[in-house]
Amino acid sequence: MTNSMQESAEKxxxxxxLFISANHEGGAWAKLQLYSTTGPGNMAIxxxxxxxxxxxxxxxxxxxxxxxxxxxxxAPVYDVNCNPDNPIIGVRxxxxxxxxxxxxxxxxxxxxxxxxxxxxxxxxxxHGDTSxxxxxxxxxxxxxxxxxxxxxxxxxxxxxxxxxxxxMTAHIIYPAFDDSGKPAxxxxxxxxxxxxxxxxxxxVVITDAMAMGAITKNYxxxxxxxxxxxxxxxxxxxxINIEDRINAVKDAVRNGKISMERIDDAVSxxxxxxxxxxxxxNRYVDPAKAEKIxxxxxxxxxxxxxxxxxxxxxxxxxIVPLRLDGNDLLVxxxxxxxxxxxxxxxxEGKLSKEVKDHNPNTQNIFVTQNTxxxxxxxxxxxxxxxxxxxxxxxxxxxxxxHPGYEGQVKxxxxxxxxxxxxxxIGMRDPYDLRFFPDVNGxxxxxxxxxxxxxxxxxxxxxxxxxxxLLPVTIPDVxxxxxxxxxxxxxxxxxxxxxxxxxIAGAAITMGNETSHMI
Amino acid sequence: MESKKMSKASAVLITTLVIGTTFVGCTxxxxxxxNPFSQMASDVFDDKAKSDKVGDGSSYKDPDPLxxxxxxxxxxxxxxxEKVGQMWLITSFDxxxxxxxxxxxxxxxxxxx
Numbered sequence: 001m002t003n004s005m006q007e008s009a010e011k012x013x014x015x016x017x018l019f020i021s022a023n024h025e026g027g028a029w030a031k032l033q034l035y036s037t038t039g040p041g042n043m044a045i046x047x048x049x050x051x052x053x054x055x056x057x058x059x060x061x062x063x064x065x066x067x068x069x070x071x072x073x074x075a076p077v078y079d080v081n082c083n084p085d086n087p088i089i090g091v092r093x094x095x096x097x098x099x100x101x102x103x104x105x106x107x108x109x110x111x112x113x114x115x116x117x118x119x120x121x122x123x124x125x126x127h128g129d130t131s132x133x134x135x136x137x138x139x140x141x142x143x144x145x146x147x148x149x150x151x152x153x154x155x156x157x158x159x160x161x162x163x164x165x166x167x168m169t170a171h172i173i174y175p176a177f178d179d180s181g182k183p184a185x186x187x188x189x190x191x192x193x194x195x196x197x198x199x200x201x202x203x204v205v206i207t208d209a210m211a212m213g214a215i216t217k218n219y220x221x222x223x224x225x226x227x228x229x230x231x232x233x234x235x236x237x238x239x240i241n242i243e244d245r246i247n248a249v250k251d252a253v254r255n256g257k258i259s260m261e262r263i264d265d266a267v268s269x270x271x272x273x274x275x276x277x278x279x280x281x282n283r284y285v286d287p288a289k290a291e292k293i294x295x296x297x298x299x300x301x302x303x304x305x306x307x308x309x310x311x312x313x314x315x316x317x318x319i320v321p322l323r324l325d326g327n328d329l330l331v332x333x334x335x336x337x338x339x340x341x342x343x344x345x346x347x348e349g350k351l352s353k354e355v356k357d358h359n360p361n362t363q364n365i366f367v368t369q370n371t372x373x374x375x376x377x378x379x380x381x382x383x384x385x386x387x388x389x390x391x392x393x394x395x396x397x398x399x400x401x402h403p404g405y406e407g408q409v410k411x412x413x414x415x416x417x418x419x420x421x422x423x424x425i426g427m428r429d430p431y432d433l434r435f436f437p438d439v440n441g442x443x444x445x446x447x448x449x450x451x452x453x454x455x456x457x458x459x460x461x462x463x464x465x466x467x468x469l470l471p472v473t474i475p476d477v478x479x480x481x482x483x484x485x486x487x488x489x490x491x492x493x494x495x496x497x498x499x500x501x502x503i504a505g506a507a508i509t510m511g512n513e514t515s516h517m518i
Numbered sequence: 519m520e521s522k523k524m525s526k527a528s529a530v531l532i533t534t535l536v537i538g539t540t541f542v543g544c545t546x547x548x549x550x551x552x553n554p555f556s557q558m559a560s561d562v563f564d565d566k567a568k569s570d571k572v573g574d575g576s577s578y579k580d581p582d583p584l585x586x587x588x589x590x591x592x593x594x595x596x597x598x599x600e601k602v603g604q605m606w607l608i609t610s611f612d613x614x615x616x617x618x619x620x621x622x623x624x625x626x627x628x629x630x631x
Contacts, residue, residue, distance in 0.1 A: 267593055
């Protein structure tokens with residue numbers, strides 16, 4: 001498919017090769033999901049504390065995309081997820097520490113770019129501290145400049161300094177940088193004055209999808225495209241009525257609303273990147289070769305290791321590792337009826353299968369994401385026969401994509417009220433622990449990928465150590481250890497064996513720096 | 519609803535030279551006589567590009583000169599349509615199209631010129 005598109009492009013007058021891109025961030029938010037090696041996703045990589053893991057996953061994703069002819073990846077996410085109610089970023093972020101996000105982000109970027117594709121840092125100037133999803137509404141980040149420089153912008157500055165090829169804009173209002181009420185995507189003070197001039201970005205600025213609610217609900221589509229280019233965007237990500245849009249932009253050039261210099265600046269950034277990627281000489285791919293690269297054993301082995309590094313024992317009241325003496329277990333797993341981005345293929349039912357392999361006396365049921373009362377009733381009945389209930393949760397609140405997770409919370413608290421012992425495997429955002437803080441154990445995998453689930457079950461049965469460290473704060477439950485103890489907010493995390501008490505000697509090394517003890 | 523859901527999570531996004539037949543009329547010299555547009559823009563609306571067929575020996579394809587020179591050389595050969603076409607990116611899910619359909623569509627829009 002990519003070959004035929006490139007062939008079409010080569011036949012045009014100038015034969016300029018195409019950018020062909022994918023939204024392949026890793027973990028659940030990865031578009032070559034089924035067959036490729038996505039790794040466990042960014043928050044899991046943040047939990048490993050190892051920038052080499054970030055580099056290797058970036059390199060693997062870049063190599064596999066390159067093999068199928070995709071030369072731009074809209075990743076990594078450089079958003080600092082410091083808002084537990086963020087409905088759309090969550091595990092797509094490396095964590096809530098700007099230093100951690102910078103370190104992991106630049107390592108992953110380097111991995112992708114070393115593999116020969118362009119990386120794209122997003123969503124500038126930062127989508128981490130929002131509680132509205134820009135797919136549906138227009139969020140505002142009200143912080144002052146000094147906070148924005150030290151938290152949101154810091155990773156993007158690192159990305160620019162390290163030579164990231166592309167940056168994607170956020171449809172978010174930042175009054176501190178532009179008080180006109182325009183979102184960053186349409187803001188000249190943000191895209192041109194701040195990003196290109198002040199921060200020194202020389203690569204390509206691309207908008208987030210212009211079809212997202214934040215734009216369409218507030219601006220006319222043609223108008224928005226013209227505004228974005230005026231603001232400093234070099235590529236518009238839009239598809240509906242392209243001819244109309246392009247005509248609008250050409251009209252804007254003719255009547256002087258967009259200068260020819262602005263167009264030339266954009267195109268020369270685009271062509272420079274295409275040159276840098278060597279697309280004139282390498283636009284075609286060999287499908288037979290691609291088949292050998294995508295999802296190959298060598299990549300899967302690294303993915304498995306990274307997954308193992310990331311598993312985080314967030315809470316443990318003496319229940320992990322399980323000691324069962326042949327008693328029964330009940331496994332409850334969520335089916336994602338939203339479908340497209342979660343419980344797919346080999347990942348589906350993985351938790352039950354793995355647990356059964358370790359303990360044959362295991363019953364299992366599937367429930368829907370927003371678990372209904374009837375499902376809860378059945379689960380409570382089955383739980384009576386089980387010594388421990390293991391629940392894999394899917395906390396992904398984005399209302400644009402998912403039906404909600406309140407039902408899961410109800411289910412878990414109902415089982416706890418009945419006196420069951422409950423261990424939760426958090427297979428998405430780990431923030432859901434705050435809604436059922438009394439569970440006996442909580443293991444975060446940050447993803448439903450089978451490698452991570454399998455490693456989590458190994459931890460559950462004491463076959464391996466939990467190596468990960470929680471890269472975010474869970475408000476009211478896991479206190480400041482992972483937050484901002486001295487305003488450095490590095491992830492000098494601990495594995496807790498009970499709340500408020502770090503395991504002795506759990507100091508970790510991050511990169512070349514040795515962490516401080518709390 | 520489905521397409522909105524998927525717009526962010528698009529499977530494959532494609533930047534392309536979206537230069538359909540619709541735009542060809544604007545590139546001809548027809549309007550230049552009483553062209554109300556600025557002088558700045560008029561030089562890219564003429565037919566210079568059409569007579570300037572690019573061959574394999576063009577310097578922007580040559581690996582030797584610096585990238586900057588190659589880019590400038592290519593930029594100087596491009597019409598406004600071609601420039602604006604570079605600045606667009608289309609997504610397969612926004613079309614609700616299959617990969618085959620997208621491929622077909624890209625082929626059509628590009629080769630239309």
